[in-house]
Amino acid sequence: MTTRETTELCALGVAELARRYRDGTLSPLEVTRATLERIAALNPRLNAYSVVLAEQALAAADNAERLLRAGVDLGPLHGVPFSVKDIIRVRGTRTTAGSRQLIDAPLDEEDAAVVARLRQAGAVLLGKTNLYEFASGVPDPDGPFGWVQNPRRLGYQTGSSSTGTGAAVAAGLSVLSLGTDTGGSVRLPAIFCGIVGLKATYGRIPVHGVLPLSTTLDHVGPLTRTVADAAYALAALAGHEPRDPYSALAPTDDYVGALGRDMRGLRVGVPTNAFFQDAQPAVLAAYRDALAALHGLGLATRELALPRVEESPELTQLIIQVEGSAWHERFLGREDRYDESFRQFVLPGREVKAIPYAQALQAMAEIRAEWMRLWEQIDVIATPAGPIVAPPHGVWEIELNGRRRGYRMLISDFTRAFNLAGFPALVLPSGLAPDGLPTSVQLVAPPFAEARLLAIAHRLEAELGVAARLGIAVQG
Numbered sequence: 001m002t003t004r005e006t007t008e009l010c011a012l013g014v015a016e017l018a019r020r021y022r023d024g025t026l027s028p029l030e031v032t033r034a035t036l037e038r039i040a041a042l043n044p045r046l047n048a049y050s051v052v053l054a055e056q057a058l059a060a061a062d063n064a065e066r067l068l069r070a071g072v073d074l075g076p077l078h079g080v081p082f083s084v085k086d087i088i089r090v091r092g093t094r095t096t097a098g099s100r101q102l103i104d105a106p107l108d109e110e111d112a113a114v115v116a117r118l119r120q121a122g123a124v125l126l127g128k129t130n131l132y133e134f135a136s137g138v139p140d141p142d143g144p145f146g147w148v149q150n151p152r153r154l155g156y157q158t159g160s161s162s163t164g165t166g167a168a169v170a171a172g173l174s175v176l177s178l179g180t181d182t183g184g185s186v187r188l189p190a191i192f193c194g195i196v197g198l199k200a201t202y203g204r205i206p207v208h209g210v211l212p213l214s215t216t217l218d219h220v221g222p223l224t225r226t227v228a229d230a231a232y233a234l235a236a237l238a239g240h241e242p243r244d245p246y247s248a249l250a251p252t253d254d255y256v257g258a259l260g261r262d263m264r265g266l267r268v269g270v271p272t273n274a275f276f277q278d279a280q281p282a283v284l285a286a287y288r289d290a291l292a293a294l295h296g297l298g299l300a301t302r303e304l305a306l307p308r309v310e311e312s313p314e315l316t317q318l319i320i321q322v323e324g325s326a327w328h329e330r331f332l333g334r335e336d337r338y339d340e341s342f343r344q345f346v347l348p349g350r351e352v353k354a355i356p357y358a359q360a361l362q363a364m365a366e367i368r369a370e371w372m373r374l375w376e377q378i379d380v381i382a383t384p385a386g387p388i389v390a391p392p393h394g395v396w397e398i399e400l401n402g403r404r405r406g407y408r409m410l411i412s413d414f415t416r417a418f419n420l421a422g423f424p425a426l427v428l429p430s431g432l433a434p435d436g437l438p439t440s441v442q443l444v445a446p447p448f449a450e451a452r453l454l455a456i457a458h459r460l461e462a463e464l465g466v467a468a469r470l471g472i473a474v475q476g
Contacts, residue, residue, distance in 0.1 A: 001033070001034060003041075006034045007172065009026070009030065009031055009034040009035075010034055010172035010472060011172055011471060011472050012031070012175070013175065013224075013225060013226050013229050014076055014077065014080055014175060014228065014229045014232040014233075015076070015228060015232075017079065017080055017175070018076045018078070018080075021068060021078065021079050022068070022073075027061075027065050028061040028065045028068070028078070028079025028080075028124060029058070029065050031079065031080075031081060032057050032058060032060075032079075033058070033061075035081045035172075035173065035174065035175075036052070036054050036057065038171075038172055038173055039052055039126070039127075039173045042171055042173060042474060043173065045149060045154065046151060046167050046168075046171055046173070046474070047130055047145065047146050047148050047164070048130060048148055048163075048164040048168040048171065048173055049083065049127045049128065049129055049130065049164060049168065050086050050096070050098070050127075050130045050131075050144075050145045050164065051093060051094075051127045053127045053128075054126075056092075056125065057125060057126045060119075061081075061124045064124060067122070074120070075121050075122060075236070076121075076232050076235075076256070077118065077121040077122055077123040077232060077236055078122030079122060079123075080122070080123045080175050080176070081123070081124050081126050082118055082123045082125060082126065082175060082176045082177060083125070083128065083165065083174040083177040083178075084112075084114070084115060084125070084129065084165075084177065085128070085129050085135075085161075085162050085164070085165050085177070085178060085179045085180055086098060086128040086129060086130065086131055086164075087131060087135055087180055087210060088112045088115060088128075088178060088180070088209065088211075088220070089108040089110065089111060089115070089210070089211075090108055090111055090112070090125065090128060091108050091109065091110050091111045091115075092108065093108055093128060094107055094108070095211065096144065097131070097133065097135070097211050098130060098131045098132060098133045098134070098144065099133045099134055099143075099144070099337070099338065099339075100337040100338070101331050101334065103144055111209065112208060112210050113206040113207075113208040113209055113243065114206060114209070114210070114237055115209070117236050117237055117239075118178075118233075118236055118237070120236075121236040126174055129163075129164030129165045129167075129168050129174075129177060129179075130145045130146075130148050130163055131161050131162060131163060131164060131165075132160065132163065132342075133338065133342045134211065134213060134324075134328075134342060134346070135161040135162075135182060135213045136161060136182075136213055136320070136342055136345050136346050137341035137342035137344075137346075137408075138341045138396065138408050139163065140339040140341065141393075142339075147393055148163040148164050148167050149167065149393075151167055151170045151171035151193060151472075151474045151475065152170065152192075152194055152436075152438060152470070153390070153436070153437060153475050154475065154476050155392055155393055156192075156390045156391065156392050157192060157390050157391055157392070157395075158189050158192050158193055159185070159188035159190070159191060159193065159390070159411070160185040160188035160411060161179075161180070161185040162179025162180060162185045162186055162188075162223065163189055165178065165179040165186075165189060165223050166179070166188075166190055166192065166193040166195065166197075166223055167189070167193060169195050169223045169224060170193035170194060170225070170472065171472055175229065176222050176223065176229055176230075176232075176233050177222070177224075178221070178222055178223075179197070179220070179221060179222075179223055180210060180213070180219065180220055180221075181197075181199040181220075181221050181415075181419065182213045182214050182217045182218050182320060182419060183217065183316050183320065183415060183416040183419055184386075184411070184415030184416060186198065186221040186223060187199060187386075187415050187426075187427045187442065188386060188411055188412060188415060189223065190223050190385075190427050190428075190440065191385045191386045191427055191438070191440040192386075192389070192390040192437075193390075193438070194429045194437075194438030194440075194466070194467070194470045195223055195224065195225050195429070195467070195470075196223065196224050196225065196226060196229070196230050196426065196427065196428045196457075196461075197221065197222075197223050197426070197427045198221045198222055198223075198224075198230045198233075198424075198425075198450075198454075199221045199418065199419070199425045199426070200219065200221060200238065201248065201250075201422060201423065201424045201447045201448050201449075201450065202217075202219060202419075202422030203246055203247050204250070204424070204450065205220045205221065205237045205238055206239075206240075206241030206243075206244040206246075206247045207219070207244060207246055207247075208241050208247070212323070212324075212327055213323070213324050213327075213346075214319055214323040214324055215246060215323055216319055216361070217319060217320065217323075217419040217420070218246075220237070222234065222237065225472070226467055227426070227428060227461045230426070230454065230457075231255040231258070231454045231458075232255075232256055234255045234450060234454070235255045235256055238255070239252050250448050253448075253450065253451040254451065255450060255451055255454055258451035258452070258454055259454060261451075261455040263297065263298070263299060263452075263455055263456050263459055264297070264299065265299070265300065266299050266379040266380065266452075266456065267299070267300050267301075267302050267377065267378045268299050268300065268301045268302065268378065268379070268380055268381070268382050269302055269303075269304045269377070269378035269380065269381040269382070270291060270303050270304070270381075270382060271303075271304060271305065271306045271383055272303050272305050273305055273306055273309055273310070275306075275309055276309075276383050276384060276414060278387060278400065278401055278413070279386075279387035279388065279400070280388050280389065282389065282431070282433035282434060282439055283384050283386070283387060283388065283389065283433075283439050285431070286384075286431030286432075286433075286440075286441070287382075287384040287430065287439075289464070290382065290430045290431075290460065290464065291382060293460055293463045293464055294382065294456070294460060297459050297460065299380075301382075302377065302378055304374060304377065306371065306381075306417070307367065307370040307371065308366075308367050308370065311363065312416050313409060313412070313413060313416055315360050315363055315364060315367075315420060316416040316419060317409070318349075318357065319357070319360055319361070319364070320349075321347075322349040322352050322357045322360075324346040324349055325346055325350045326349070328347070335347070341408075364420050367420060367421065368420070368421045368422065371421050372446075375446045379446075379452065380445050380456055381443070381444040381445075382441060382443055382444075383414050383441075383444070384414055384440075384441065384442065385427040385439075385440035385441055386411055386414055386415065386427075386440065387400065387410060387411070388400065388410065388411065389437040389438065389439060390438075391407065396408075414442060415442070418442075422447065423444050423447060424444070424445050424447070424449065424450045424453050425442055425443070425444045425445075426442070426444075426453050426457050427442045428440060428457055428460065428461050428464075428466075428467065429470060430464055431464070436475075438466070438470065441460070443456060443457055
């Protein structure tokens, strides 16, 4: 297979793969082989995958092909390649969470619920993707698996902890990939890599079999190149999981069918908080363009203030530190195996007393209640997705509007609030900065209104046209 043929196959999305599998012009085995060839060619540069399960993937693709020939159709994801962040358990593999703590951990005995659901839908698992240590800290060049490179510009960062997940999808090394999002780690790699990241409502997608960072804030979510592919992924992933104590007992929706719904007349809330204006000029310009596009699609924009949104960074950090350090008590006395950035970010939670933690949970509940009342006035919220475009590797401080800010906290300014609220949030490419790096817009909906969120995002994606222009080329 030529490089051009491989690239063309790896750029296809779920709907086109499904159509071509069923009309016999393409097979799951061909696509899996092409994707593995592209991984072999590009992963040494990108470092997106920590583990490639080539033999298992080919066997699964062969089985998917045999089933289709026998008339057994498992749905749109049948034969579609996917990958998962290496904090999500996969039967027969070692889940390392990117840490020296687990480099010799026993092999997983069962799949996480989300992996099992994608396999049941016929999807083909390619491997596990690189990440920040235990989904926190900052990239560690000396860690077990090293830095992930941004396919949009090599030498640049790929967002927050689901780094390999974002790079794999953007570069065509996977049609979809699963990440985790505690303060933005599905959405931030999507922002920096110019793809789609979906954090569904808290409890909508099960976290059973996923190593936790903060059980109060953790979500699992898909990263894809298009909104439609995110809808296909959510259709397979959503729903109650009895083994998961955080799983919501809520009915699911027709997420793919929702993409064609008429969204005209819906009300878009535009936050007036100065908090959302503290961003690079290119980010704000693309955000204004996205708002204009929404208006042009027949949605009405309404200004509003998000109560107490400025408190969200500190509240989420405190909750993450306390809950994260509590889980990591199992490694007491082995702190030297952590990277320094993880020790600095999470382990101070050991010193937090019960009263500040209880006060943070109370503040979270109060803010969520205040924000719930906003849905009486609006149907969706639109914000800039992140305050900056991707910086080069090794840049840990950013100068923004005359202030120097730490990279780790800065990039999640606009995403953390919606983990605190538990609301569904989606980011999609909104433009390109003058230097060619992507910018993104974030859309947020009421709890369990993912269908509405996807419908609006799908229309906006087509109107802006940025995703189609980005493609899967790796830029040196």
